[in-house]
Amino acid sequence: MKKTVVTFGLLILSLLVFFQLSKYSFVSGGLKIEIVIAAVAIVFFIIGIYLNKRSLHQERPPEGELDLHKLKALDLSNREYEVLKEVSLGLSNKEIGEKLFLSESTIKTHVSNILVKLNAKRRTQAIQIAKEMRII
Amino acid sequence: MKKTVVTFGLLILSLLVFFQLSKYSFVSGGLKIEIVIAAVAIVFFIIGIYLNKRSLHQERPPEGELDLHKLKALDLSNREYEVLKEVSLGLSNKEIGEKLFLSESTIKTHVSNILVKLNAKRRTQAIQIAKEMRII
């Protein structure tokens, strides 16, 4: 909210500067009015692009962005989170075990704990929940 | 590419219009130069926002957009696609059966066929593949 005020303040300020510029050019004849107008056009064109880009990024967090708040709130341990990511890639318990140099039963333990913490019945549901929360 | 040319053509045209406007106001004194400048600022500000929005949407297809080409290329049947979506929501075969008023064995058949067509070993992998292809 604060930023919005500041931004529009700057916008109005720059408009005023252009007013002065135009008056100056009017009196001294040193600057052509076309140049002033072109400058205004370019500056505000760029400002439009810039502001729009920022607001878009705010309203839709860029895909890969993780929600670290929710991630902490779940208190998944490091290993559990690691396993969760592998699960979401579609690996079996055995494959995850081989990838992380752990036994299959260890993975089962981790997955079981993950299901409890994510409040899921199956690993597929855990994937869905995790994606919805932007945890993975 | 064509659109870009047209757009910038229009941009230059509108600038010229503003030039004429300013000259007219200069001669007749009917319009104040400030108003012209303000108009230029507003118009190009809006144009900047608009163009930026369009280009952003082009480079990053808006989340929910499905890749219909790949979807057809897989030749999943209607039912199979329907089941795939339920699988991706984390439902079990039994739950999917109840939701679609089908027996569990029917769902198993569909899932098996889906796995073959998506070239996946497990349903979790099918989910991952389908999401990567923007099929679901």
Place this chain on the structure above:
DNA sequence: CGCATTTTGGTACTTTAGTATGAGGTAGTT
């Protein structure tokens, strides 16, 4: 150090998932 948590792993068992195969019904096509 002592304590709590995490990590690892095992056994035993139940539940889902997935495969293979067959088979009856429907709908559209040639």
Place this chain on the structure above:
DNA sequence: AACTACCTCATACTAAAGTACCAAAATGCG
């Protein structure tokens, strides 16, 4: 009518996934 593709369902089996319970290391912290 014959053919093809799809949808449905069943049985029988194998393979994963998941639960419950236990227990020994490893780790991190006051």
